[in-house]
Amino acid sequence: MSWQRIFICAAVVWLACWPAGAAQAASVSGRASTVVEWFDDANEDTAVPLYQYLQLNVRDMGGKGYTFSGYGRLGDDLKNEVDAKSRLYYAFIEKKGFLTEALDMRLGRQFISVTAGASLMDGLKLDYRFAKRYKLSLFGGGDVTYYEGYNAQDVIVGGELSGRFLDGLDLGLSYVQKLDSGNMSHELFGLDVEWDIRKALYLYSETQYDYLSDRVSYFLGGAKYHLSEDWTARVEYLYSLPVFSASSIFSVFAVEEYEELMGELTYNIAPGWRTFGRYTREIYQEFADANVYEAGVEKIRTERFAGYLTGVYRDDADGQDLKGFKIYGSCLFNRYLQAGIGANVDVLERQLNFFNDESDADETTAKRYWADATVFVNKKVNVQAKVERVESDLWDHYNRGRVRLNILF
Numbered sequence: 092m093s094w095q096r097i098f099i100c101a102a103v104v105w106l107a108c109w110p111a112g113a114a115q116a117a118s119v120s121g122r123a124s125t126v127v128e129w130f131d132d133a134n135e136d137t138a139v140p141l142y143q144y145l146q147l148n149v150r151d152m153g154g155k156g157y158t159f160s161g162y163g164r165l166g167d168d169l170k171n172e173v174d175a176k177s178r179l180y181y182a183f184i185e186k187k188g189f190l191t192e193a194l195d196m197r198l199g200r201q202f203i204s205v206t207a208g209a210s211l212m213d214g215l216k217l218d219y220r221f222a223k224r225y226k227l228s229l230f231g232g233g234d235v236t237y238y239e240g241y242n243a244q245d246v247i248v249g250g251e252l253s254g255r256f257l258d259g260l261d262l263g264l265s266y267v268q269k270l271d272s273g274n275m276s277h278e279l280f281g282l283d284v285e286w287d288i289r290k291a292l293y294l295y296s297e298t299q300y301d302y303l304s305d306r307v308s309y310f311l312g313g314a315k316y317h318l319s320e321d322w323t324a325r326v327e328y329l330y331s332l333p334v335f336s337a338s339s340i341f342s343v344f345a346v347e348e349y350e351e352l353m354g355e356l357t358y359n360i361a362p363g364w365r366t367f368g369r370y371t372r373e374i375y376q377e378f379a380d381a382n383v384y385e386a387g388v389e390k391i392r393t394e395r396f397a398g399y400l401t402g403v404y405r406d407d408a409d410g411q412d413l414k415g416f417k418i419y420g421s422c423l424f425n426r427y428l429q430a431g432i433g434a435n436v437d438v439l440e441r442q443l444n445f446f447n448d449e450s451d452a453d454e455t456t457a458k459r460y461w462a463d464a465t466v467f468v469n470k471k472v473n474v475q476a477k478v479e480r481v482e483s484d485l486w487d488h489y490n491r492g493r494v495r496l497n498i499l500f
Contacts, residue, residue, distance in 0.1 A: 121147040123498045130491035138172035158185045181211075193220045203230055205251045206281025206297045208267035211235040212247055225254030234269055246270045251281075261285040269336075276336035278302040292316050301334050308332045321359040328352055350374035363393035373407075381407035387417075395423045398431070412440040421463075430464040458482040471499045 124144040131137055142164050149159040161182035166175035183199030195218040203212050205228075214232010221227070231248040246269070253263035265281040279299055286294040292314065299309035313327035329351040352372040359365055371383040387401030398420035405413040415438060421431025439455045461479030468474065475495040482488040 117152050118150040119148070119500070120150075121145065121500055123500070125496045126493060127495075128491070128493045131489040135487070135489075136172045137170060139169040140166060140173060140175035141169055142166045142175065156186060156188065158187075159183070160185065189217075194218070195220075200235070203247070203249070205249065205265035205267065206263065206283040206299055207249060207251075207265040207279040208269070208277065208281070208299070210247050210267075210269070214247070222254075224256075225252070227252050234271075245272065259287045259289075271336055274337070275303070277334065279308070279334070290317070299334075301332075303337050304334070306332065308334045323357045325355045325357075326353065347376045360388075363391045365389045365391065379408035381405055381411070392421075392423065397421050398433075410441065414438045414440075427467050428464065429467075430462070432462045433460070435459040455484045456482075457484070473497050 122144075123146075124142075126142040126144065127139065128142075129137060129139045143166075144162070144164045146162045147159070148161075151157070152159060159182075161179075163177070163179040163182065165177045168175045179200060181200050181202060183197050183201045185195070185197045187195050189196035197216045197218075198214075200211065200213050201216060203210050203216065211234075212230065212232045213235060214230060216228065216230040219227045219229075227250065229250040232246065234245050234247040247267065249265065249267035251263055251265035253261070255261050261284070263281075263283045265283075267277065267279045267281070268275065269277040279301055281300070282296075282298045284294070284296045288294070293316075294314050296312040297309070298307065300306075301308040307330070309332070310330040311327065313325065315323065315325045317323050329349075331349045331351075333346045335346075351374065353369065355367060355369040357365060357367040366388040367386065369383075369385040371385070373381040373383060375381075383403065383405045385401065385403045387399060389399040390397050398418075400416070400418045402416040403413065405411075415436055417433070417435050419431060419433030421429060423429045435458070437457045439457075441455070459479060459481050461477060463475070463477040465476075466474045475497065476493065478490070478492040480488060480490050
């Protein structure tokens with residue numbers, strides 16, 4: 092029996108048997124979603140997965156200030172073509188002001204994310220606030236990413252010290268250690284910096300250091316400048332080096348660095364309207380560098396209409412070029428119906444030899460068209476549907492769809 096089934100079944104039984112007195116003391120909310128999909132798999136057989144999602148929030152349990160949050164799904168394929176897995180995304184109990192007003196506690200399955208690393212963890216996280224502007228976080232438990240069974244040999248431990256050390260300057264120092272089958276697989280340090288200078292210039296960076304390999308494995312640095320209320324400029328530099336588990340065979344192989352330079356300019360045309368232009372330089376060690384140009388306009392829904400139109404062009408000396416665009420538009424017709432249509436078109440051009448002979452160039456076009464709609468039965472119930480057609484030069488076309496019934500409580 093999986094933890095996913097335990098959580099969802101127990102939650103349903105728990106709600107059905109919830110005592111009237113306890114219900115008055117606690118606040119229960121959430122969402123139940125029934126999803127039916129259909130699509131063709133690689134063997135051109137039609138799969139029909141069925142999922143039952145449940146998101147549950149219970150606040151102030153027993154009048155003690157404890158909060159429970161959980162989200163998971165049960166899955167099955169009505170055609171037995173694919174493995175529609177059940178999943179438990181998170182399920183934890185949280186208490187603000189645990190033991191002391193400065194200490195917060197979270198126990199259970201939860202997502203941990205610090206600059207040193209991230210993981211889905213079954214365990215305990217403690218946050219302690221002190222001196223008004225500082226926070227110390229400690230966490231530890233089973234690393235869901237690695238273990239197949241529940242044992243004490245696949246764990247993650249770590250922590251983070253963060254706070255505002257100067258006016259507008261936020262710093263965070265983090266540490267993550269992972270064990271795989273009782274052996275150390277990762278040991279990582281992280282440093283993140285955020286500096287907001289007079290609400291006009293925002294500087295930020297993230298650095299991850301792989302202690303076992305003695306090298307920087309990730310760095311992101313950037314600056315965002317508000318030229319005016321409507322104009323914003325942003326530049327970024329990214330450095331990335333893969334980190335493999337020390338117990339993995341891939342850890343002994345040489346890996347290549349990846350670097351990226353990006354510049355972006357955005358402009359607010361009018362309320363709800365935004366346009367942008369972006370240039371990215373992709374830098375490789377063994378391959379030619381690539382230039383990527385992107386531009387687009389977006390309409391955020393303020394009344395009835397929303398949508399976007401973006402285009403991308405990528406070129407490099409090796410001939411791995413890409414041209415594409417995305418377009419989508421939707422309309423809120425009334426309080427009961429919202430609908431939209433969209434399309435993605437990508438054209439990939441590739442050189443198939445090492446001599447850049449144009450006669451050996453290959454071009455592949457991929458297209459995707461879709462229509463979606465949401466019917467609002469009332470404030471608590473809505474039905475979402477999406478149908479799409481996928482076409483490719485390499486594969487035959489196929490259709491896929493999804494219907495989702497959402498019930499809020």
